[in-house]
Amino acid sequence: MPLVQVQHLAGAFTREQQTALIGDITEAFVRVAGEGIRANVLVTVSEIASGLWATGGQPLTIEEVERRRAARAAAAP
Numbered sequence: 001m002p003l004v005q006v007q008h009l010a011g012a013f014t015r016e017q018q019t020a021l022i023g024d025i026t027e028a029f030v031r032v033a034g035e036g037i038r039a040n041v042l043v044t045v046s047e048i049a050s051g052l053w054a055t056g057g058q059p060l061t062i063e064e065v066e067r068r069r070a071a072r073a074a075a076a077p
């Protein structure tokens with residue numbers, strides 16, 4: 001059975017968005033492999049505590065994610 005494990009920073013996505021991701025990931029498998037696979041697609045969503053997600057030794061916090069989102073929104077045409 002296909003297993004997709006999604007991990008993201010706590011607070012980065014709403015429950016509604018998490019549910020949409022689960023649905024879309026499942027639909028991607030159905031599109032590729034057919035309807036029969038639907039019941040076998042396992043998707044998990046896990047939240048990593050703010051500050052315990054790091055790249056290059058630099059912790060990422062939800063505040064930094066929100067700052068980046070605001071910067072992208074401000075730069076968008």
Ligand SMILES: O=C(O)/C=C/C=C(\O)C(=O)O
Nearest residue numbers: 008009012053065068069
């Ligand atoms: O850039 C965003 O909009 C969201 C970023 C989210 C993460 O980096 C995360 O959840 O780890």
